[in-house]
Amino acid sequence: MEKRPRTIQIFLPYGSPRGIKIAEITNRTVQAILIPRNEFNRISERHEIQNVGIYFLFGHDEENSKPQVYIGEAENCYKRLNTHNKEKDFWEVVVVFVTNNPQNQFTKSDVKYLENLSYLKAVENNRFYINQTIPQQTFVPEWRKADLEDIFNTIKILLSTLGYPLYESMRKVSETDESEIYFCSNNEVSAKGEYNEEGFIVFKGSSVRPLTTKAFKAKSKRDKLIEDKVIIEKDGKFIFYEDYQFTSPSLAASIVLGRNQNGWIAWKNKAGKTLDEIKRQ
Template identity: 50%
Template sequence: MKKSRAKTIQIFLPNGNPRGVKFAEVTNRTVQAILIPRSLLNTVKDRIEVKNVALYFLFGNNDEDTRTEAYIGEAEVGYDRLKQHNAGKDFWETAVLVVTNNNQNQFTKADVKFLEHLAYHEAVSAGRYTINQTVPTNPFIPEWRKEDLADIFETISLLLGTLGYPIFESYRDTQEEVLPNEEDKELFYCNRRDTKAFGKWTGDGFVVYKGSMMSSGPLPGFESKLEKHNEKIRKLLAEGILGEQNGRYVFLSDHPFNTPSAASSFVLQGASNGWTDWKDKHNRTLDELKRKDL
């Protein structure tokens, strides 16, 4: 994996509100990401930046989803397209417009169509967000320009992650690794009872990996939490994160939980202390390896 290099990112708050509109850019780069809460859309209507050709993202949650929903698009005039979506799409709460901050080197329509196509496929591959839209077309772009746009895309990914929307970042280093790798020192297992689950403690919480199998049924003493637990199972099934195989629930994609105990309680379907129920291949607990050595 390519080593990340240090970056300096500037965030400008035009209204001085940390929960309001934000302009983010990497120093010495020409691409700029503008985060706009839906309720503040009218406050940016007179800014020249939002009137340029743009790639844009819409983000939102509802009570039925466990994952954030996202929509990716392109527009000749970014603000005008957001106004249309404000009238026509209900789900979103926040928009991010991506434009260039160089008046002499603006995006072309073909540029943003290419970035839209690339962004869609990278977001679907990462699997963090629910993407419900048709596949964007892939326009003809000269090879030299594709290289420039691929470099720009890396900056876009960095800016989105900094603004709180890591839509292109996988929960693991590679999507091809489905089964647990015995050489992976960071992998932890929960094998109590007939549970066969594995995952990692990360910056996103404890991520249960694709291929993990939950216990065959709830443990005694879990009755008071069973209704809420079953509701979460229903949501994960509806989103395709869980599936059923031979009468058992199996993770069909990686999924994060806020804490190790939330993850272990879910897969065990019973009360659990995740710091002691998650163990590495040498039977050392997560507590021993991640808390006691601090």
């Protein structure tokens, strides 16, 4: 995602910072409407939600270790979302994208193209669990395709701003940048990762201690990662099969070491300085 200064306006139509939000980049014609599920009944009075658009249902599936997303499109977003509110259990928040220009609304072909593109890019990035059929690809002229791909970039930015980094790379630094890479190693494990604004990422290929202590509090989390094949057994060892984002350095270290662990002292850079020494002192 291109990093440059932008102005993003977020409007709270009902005054609550935890409620419905309408966000837009001030020089773009696309707006995002974030609706918590518990406020869904309120959106019937919003004209924006009656338009053609693309939407993202976010939530958690108890049987999966990753957050879940469902991507869809509709000619009338409110009617489609009303159906999802009655029939789909997993979602907690929906983010709808429509245009804020009455003379330049999305067409059905536009949103079907965006739905397909959004799905494929989400699968490629692999940060969220997706359980749906592949949206049908539709034909749009070359000139419109260029416009829609630019709109997709706006969608990515607004989703991340609203707290859903569906299309952001987990890793913010290169593995060659040793000053920002942290290690957790002993005679049983060798893991490395990155500390960022979302918590701590353990990198693919990091090893995990096979056994856990009796007092280990995160055993169910670890078992779930193994069940979902985020951690796999290979040649008698347990390793991370893919990068995985944890909410804190301590949870990441605890999973790696199989015991309750303070991640601020367990993770160290190549010079042997702890994460605590570098980031908190």
